Amino acid sequence: MKQFAVRALVTALAGILSWPVRADDVTPWTHAVGANVLEPNEKSLWQEAGEFDRALARAGKLNTDPTLTAYLQGIMDRLYPEFKGRLTVHLLNAQHLNAFALPNGSVYVNAGLVTRFENEAQLATVLAHEGAHFVHRHSLQQAERVRNAAAFALVVGMLGVPLVGDLAALSSMFGFSREHEREADEVGYQRLIAAGYAPRESIRTFEHLQAEIKAAEIKEPFFFASHPKLQERIDSFSELVKDTNSGEIAHERFVETTAALRLATLEADLAAYRYKQLILVLADPARRREYPPEASYYLGEAYRLRNEAGDLESAEREFNSVIETAPPFAPTHRALGLLHFKRGDKARAASLFRRYLELAPAAADRAHIEYYLKDLAP
Numbered sequence: 001m002k003q004f005a006v007r008a009l010v011t012a013l014a015g016i017l018s019w020p021v022r023a024d025d026v027t028p029w030t031h032a033v034g035a036n037v038l039e040p041n042e043k044s045l046w047q048e049a050g051e052f053d054r055a056l057a058r059a060g061k062l063n064t065d066p067t068l069t070a071y072l073q074g075i076m077d078r079l080y081p082e083f084k085g086r087l088t089v090h091l092l093n094a095q096h097l098n099a100f101a102l103p104n105g106s107v108y109v110n111a112g113l114v115t116r117f118e119n120e121a122q123l124a125t126v127l128a129h130e131g132a133h134f135v136h137r138h139s140l141q142q143a144e145r146v147r148n149a150a151a152f153a154l155v156v157g158m159l160g161v162p163l164v165g166d167l168a169a170l171s172s173m174f175g176f177s178r179e180h181e182r183e184a185d186e187v188g189y190q191r192l193i194a195a196g197y198a199p200r201e202s203i204r205t206f207e208h209l210q211a212e213i214k215a216a217e218i219k220e221p222f223f224f225a226s227h228p229k230l231q232e233r234i235d236s237f238s239e240l241v242k243d244t245n246s247g248e249i250a251h252e253r254f255v256e257t258t259a260a261l262r263l264a265t266l267e268a269d270l271a272a273y274r275y276k277q278l279i280l281v282l283a284d285p286a287r288r289r290e291y292p293p294e295a296s297y298y299l300g301e302a303y304r305l306r307n308e309a310g311d312l313e314s315a316e317r318e319f320n321s322v323i324e325t326a327p328p329f330a331p332t333h334r335a336l337g338l339l340h341f342k343r344g345d346k347a348r349a350a351s352l353f354r355r356y357l358e359l360a361p362a363a364a365d366r367a368h369i370e371y372y373l374k375d376l377a378p
Contacts (some may be wrong), residue, residue, distance in 0.1 A: 049102035063091040101130040103139035115265040118313035120200035120250030128188030198247030266298040278302035293325035330359035352377040
């Protein structure tokens with residue numbers, strides 16, 4: 001019954017949003033504007049986007065870390081300085097490879113997407129693209145297709161359905177036309193150059209996503225649900241940047257600022273059994289250098305979960321690496337203890353379990369580990 005009601009409300013909202021707007025009648029914004037200058041149709045879109053902003057904030061889905069928020073906003077302000085105060089970046093606590101822009105200038109980027117990049121220039125590629133959707137008013141140009149995050153927020157809110165998880169995914173199911181996506185790519189590319197970023201990194205942005213999509217066997221990647229194909233974009237950007245080798249990458253600044261976020265993302269991926277993605281990212285020596293020593297624990301757990309030939313040995317190697325380089329990191333002692341327990345090495349398993357409880361006296365699974373210790377007692 002509830003699913004039927006959602007469909008009915010979406011259909012109704014789609015009708016409300018189906019205003020006949022000609023692209024020729026819509027000119028790009030040249031500076032930050034307020035809602036007071038908008039025509040009624042566009043003002044309605046902005047109001048719905050504002051409802052979505054408030055709904056996500058109430059649902060607790062935003063990462064409000066001041067350092068991360070300021071960092072992301074600083075990149076957007078660098079890309080679109082004349083829109084400072086209007087283009088606002090929000091970090092969403094979600095793992096899907098997703099980013100989207102709303103008609104009012106709110107840009108959402110998922111933590112899972114941010115942490116898949118190697119440097120600031122790659123992150124800037126995505127923010128430049130999403131900013132272009134707002135500047136060129138793509139939502140207004142195709143209002144009949146704006147059954148997007150804003151509309152769904154209203155629907156979900158009216159039905160009293162929690163705004164967690166699913167809403168973030170639903171917002172990505174309705175994207176812009178291929179023409180608008182290509183325009184956003186072109187505008188974003190020019191913004192990268194104007195801001196002094198290395199445009200060649202835009203290619204790596206899409207290559208990372210392509211590799212993860214292949215590894216995880218994702219048929220419709222969220223960030224590209226209605227966008228031109230990834231290989232097409234890689235080819236297009238390769239042609240654009242073939243004669244351009246200059247620009248800032250900002251690798252160290254990116255790695256330092258996102259260090260805690262990247263570890264949190266590894267934890268979330270592990271909890272969701274996304275071991276294929278973890279192995280893809282962490283088994284690459286070049287990308288591993290971007291992570292602290294504790295990251296080897298997550299790679300070890302990913303190997304253990306995959307459990308193919310040789311994976312348990314690889315897991316043990318990674319766990320031992322963490323114990324050597326980051327001995328206070330408690331979860332590794334537990335994980336390695338379980339490996340030795342299953343092998344029948346009672347003495348080693350008991351030693352690791354005891355150390356785990358010393359390092360994490362308030363561990364949620366303390367009773368479980370104490371049970372193991374009783375079983376291992378001579």
